[in-house]
Amino acid sequence: MTLVKFSNGAKSNALNPFTDVFESMFNDSFISDRLTTKVPAVNIAETDNDFHIELAAPGLKKEDFKINLDKYVLSVSVERKAENNQDEKRYNKREYSYSSFVRSFTLPETADQERIDAEYVDGILRITVAKKEEAKSLTREIAIK
Numbered sequence: 001m002t003l004v005k006f007s008n009g010a011k012s013n014a015l016n017p018f019t020d021v022f023e024s025m026f027n028d029s030f031i032s033d034r035l036t037t038k039v040p041a042v043n044i045a046e047t048d049n050d051f052h053i054e055l056a057a058p059g060l061k062k063e064d065f066k067i068n069l070d071k072y073v074l075s076v077s078v079e080r081k082a083e084n085n086q087d088e089k090r091y092n093k094r095e096y097s098y099s100s101f102v103r104s105f106t107l108p109e110t111a112d113q114e115r116i117d118a119e120y121v122d123g124i125l126r127i128t129v130a131k132k133e134e135a136k137s138l139t140r141e142i143a144i145k
Helices: 019-026 029-035
Strands: 042-046 050-056 065-070 073-079 100-106 111-121 124-131
Touching: 065 111, 073 124
Parallel strands: none
Antiparallel strands: 042 050, 050 124, 065 073, 073 100, 111 124
């Protein structure tokens, strides 16, 4: 038996009274999760000395990530493949999801490509890109003549 949501009191299409049934079926999170590509959310911040990129990617290991730099394009990729279990289990249904993604960021010319660090802690990949010395903002008071 399947439970189907109906929108009580909402306008339904007179030509298709089953709109709610099909919307419920195709908007189900179980189905839509497998039909859409998941890309981790990103926060990008800038300080006087660095650029900070944070990717929310829980459930991974630091070995799953590949970070590459090609000219001024920084790419973060993950590819997780299904593990081969050598046990004698015969599955009736298996829903483990293994996925891959690539996120690319164009670094500004002020970024120092030689000083890029990354760490993965508590499901967050943090990448710090240092700024070139000449690009660091100088703060000073300007005297009026």
